[in-house]
Amino acid sequence: MGQSNRALYEQVILEHNRKPRNFHAMEDADRRIEGHNPLCGDHFTLYLKLDGDVIADISFEGRGCAIAKSSASLMTTLLKGKTVREAEDLFVQFHRMVTAKPDAPIDEKAVGKLAVFSGVREFPIRIKCATLSWHALLSALRGTHSSVTTE
């Protein structure tokens, strides 16, 4: 595979794509939101259980490309037990990283495990894939919409 594809498809991404975590519906979710990317036909449903302003449980299901799926999967593993504020802050850092220029330094401390998605910087068209589940999450936390789309 090409040099830049090797950077995009990090082992962690491939592994989450193969075996996504928290990949199931949640019967007793407090919030449920759909995320679509009409251009790709990607479609995920995100489920949330909140305890005050803490994310007590989070899961997702649906289908999409490896970047979208692994991003959703990794997101669920990182956010369980986090506050709404912490989730929002992490998204800001993540968004900053994936939309930066390909040679920009990565703030490993700020993005943590999400650094595996830094390869996306070289493929602006895949930013939507990487951020789809995050946009759905923010919308669910704010409780404003029942679905979000990338378009």
Next chain:
Amino acid sequence: MRAVREMSSGIPSNATSIFDVAALRRDFPILQTTVHGKPLVYLDNAATSQKPQAVLDALARYYAETNANVHRGLYQLSEASTRAYDAARHKVRDFIRARLKCEIIFTRGTTEGINLVAQTYGRQHVKAGDEILITHMEHHSNIVPWQVLCEEKGARLRVAPITDTGELDVQAFQRMLTGRTKLVAVTYVSNALGSVNPVKELIGMAHARGVPVLVDGAQAVPHLAIDVLELGCDFFVFSGHKVFGPTGIGVLYGRAELLEEMPPYQTGGDMILSVRFDKTIFNSLPHKFEAGTPDIAGAIGLGAAIDYLNHVGMDRIAAHEAELLQYGTEVLHSIDGVRILGNAAHKASVLSFVMDAAHPHDIGQMLDGEGIAIRAGHHCAQPLMERFDVPATARASLAFYNTREELDALGKALERVHEVFG
């Protein structure tokens, strides 16, 4: 008649000799380039085709030597430009074997041709309670214009089903032709599956009920010799950029009797005979449907593409592509977890597929790393994707300049995808 045309279109005397792909490839500058350090393997011909040097030269020569507006100046340049534009129309007429030059309307492309017919013929003839019949394998551009027309008129859009192999259900199509059907719009070749529809048979069925037929020829013209008289279609549309010509130019063929009765689509300069503030008299065909300065260079470029295709020979193209399609199908079948969508008995060289392990976008991305360009997505045929319950497919669409070696490269890259994602 036909023999004379072939002589004048310059088929070389060695027309029956071996199809020399390597030599033909040298006519296409872009096929000599590399992507990520690898030779470009261009397998997205259904989206748009590459251009031979002859077309690039015709465009450059037109602008360098002949550029002037058409039908306007009395000076020599304008006459030369008008003649060249007219010659392009002549070439198109011969290429699709139409009867009259005035039946060839230059458009921006297939999409504009379909919209033209919907907004003129359609608005004139379709009334509340009427039906327009299309198929489940249409491109969005042969769905939405009819949908909008039906909404406006209170008419009904009916969709003939397809089978699991991706073939039109011809019996169902025939049953859906009713006393209410006012128009049939059907694709000749499916862009997403490659299925070739029996359009001649369908046209016969529609005509038996007095229903006119528009054929979307966008994906047929690059692969098959077209004869609109033999097909018997009332309208035939295609895009220049998919037949090795420039973007921005396309063709609407319509039977003169129908075009004569249709109101203009756009109005303005060139499409009028005389304008007074109390009354304007429209120009004759084809000018009635070509308001404003046309894409003169585009038409000339399309003419050059047609000359080039005549030189290569549509029959030889079809034969080479049939062989490639068969080989490509075998290559895909040999890879674990690949499923081909569209297994019609009669197919053009389109290979639409999905893989168990990888999403079409990941396939497309991985192939790009190898210099291989395919399309991944819904191919502007979302209802078709839904029919097969997939969000998208990966599609390798072949042209006459593709080779077995390129299909081997595709196979090798897909094996790698299977390894990485499986």
